[in-house]
Amino acid sequence: MTYYLGIDGGGTKTYALLTDESGYVLGKGKSGNGNHQTNASHAARNIQSAATDAIAQAGLRQEDVKHAYFGLAGADREADYRILRPMIRDIGFTNYSINCDTMIGLRAGTNHSYGVSLICGTGTNSAGRNLQGKHYQCGGFDYMYGDFGGGGSLNIEVFRSVIRSWDGREQPTLLTDSLLRMLGHENVENMFTDFMDNGHRVPVDAARLLFEAAALNDAVSLDILRHQGEELGKSAAAVIHKLGMEKDTFDVVLAGSMLTRGDRGWIRGPIENAVHTAAPLASIVTLTTEPVVGAVWSAMEEDGLTISTETYERMRSYREYEEIKQTIR
Missing domain, CATH: 3.30.420.40 (ATPase, nucleotide binding domain)
Known part of the structure; x- marks a missing residue:
């Protein structure tokens, strides 16, 4: 089984979604601000918290994730990526991509x-x-x-x-x-x-x-x-x-x-x-x-996977995304 993680890091909230290669949702996570331009240390902690929660909910380890895709507010210029690349590496991800949200x-x-x-x-x-x-x-x-x-x-x-x-x-x-x-x-x-x-x-x-x-x-x-x-x-x-x-x-x-x-x-x-x-x-x-779904699909494609029509339909019809958006702990 292959697992993919998508992260949507916004200026106030960060969402994480973990699925298998068929688009079955296995874990979700949520936290606060994920924009390093607002507060880099807080953003790093929140991104890690959301990712950790999604992975733990799936009963997996971080190293089980084949590819993680981070769609982050504030990922606009090379100056931003010089901050973001080591930030994500420090969280422990090795196979990952970063792009603007x-x-x-x-x-x-x-x-x-x-x-x-x-x-x-x-x-x-x-x-x-x-x-x-x-x-x-x-x-x-x-x-x-x-x-x-x-x-x-x-x-x-x-x-x-x-x-x-x-x-x-x-x-x-x-x-x-x-x-x-x-x-x-x-x-x-x-x-x-x-x-x-x-x-x-x-x-x-x-x-x-x-x-x-x-x-x-x-x-x-x-x-x-x-x-x-x-x-x-x-x-x-x-x-x-x-x-x-x-x-x-x-x-x-x-x-x-x-x-x-x-x-x-x-x-x-x-x-x-x-x-x-x-x-x-x-x-x-x-x-x-939800945009976080696009992060998962992007992770799949970065790993070379061709997304099937069934996967698109399955993830678009999933009815529990709103649970991610409940009040942050």
């Missing part, structure tokens, strides 16, 4: 080892792999370095749109009443003064107000969501052109809460337009499987 999201959303992934959750990121195995990442470094959006930025767009509407620089918007209710203020002037005087931060959850207002045809919200889609579409097109995928048939996988929950095409529409202009044979798909 964008790529395991891509792998989880398609039956191919190539394609393009767009993430729009708290932040945004995009990456792809072509038929020749060449990889390219576009963005993921914040607004100063070219990015736009994600919940961690769109919440600010909500707040500033309300301010601009109040002071006359923007048209009236339904966001005003909904944001005041969320923050517990009677009027915009009080909210403005409170935030200015006390240095408050806009909660990330404020981004969801855009979807509620857009559903009621709020022009300001629709414009922000459309702009988010246009920016993601530019990122997808950039990846496609960099990798020479214009004439290929592949999937563009949409992942992250801003794309998989609440959007009624306001973001997706501009993405589709940009993708189909750049690569007419590409298909847009929404990720419905």
Whole structure:
């Protein structure tokens, strides 16, 4: 029997999944932050904890794992890999691969080892792999370095749109009443003064107000969501052109809460337009499987295994992935 381990290390949580070569789930693990850019020592401990739990649940030893694949937030540049490679070796793995978490999201959303992934959750990121195995990442470094959006930025767009509407620089918007209710203020002037005087931060959850207002045809919200889609579409097109995928048939996988929950095409529409202009044979798909599954499939492929249709179906129909996401001990 051959065993494979997938790790999804994010900025707040790390998930581990261990299977055999047929995709039968044998062990699961969970822990906290797996992004070394936030805290390298904590990330190392959390990655090791999640992996150890999955291996122990399967009744195996670490050396029984044929290949481990680590999809890690923050695995963006060579400077990151100079930290991550010894980190993983110190945990005790010898047969392993490391890639950014964008790529395991891509792998989880398609039956191919190539394609393009767009993430729009708290932040945004995009990456792809072509038929020749060449990889390219576009963005993921914040607004100063070219990015736009994600919940961690769109919440600010909500707040500033309300301010601009109040002071006359923007048209009236339904966001005003909904944001005041969320923050517990009677009027915009009080909210403005409170935030200015006390240095408050806009909660990330404020981004969801855009979807509620857009559903009621709020022009300001629709414009922000459309702009988010246009920016993601530019990122997808950039990846496609960099990798020479214009004439290929592949999937563009949409992942992250801003794309998989609440959007009624306001973001997706501009993405589709940009993708189909750049690569007419590409298909847009929404990720419905946990990214950690993509890490397992990547581990299998790194070991030279061809994944069968039965394995894809078995792992996609597995109903206990949500157990991984229970409150961390």
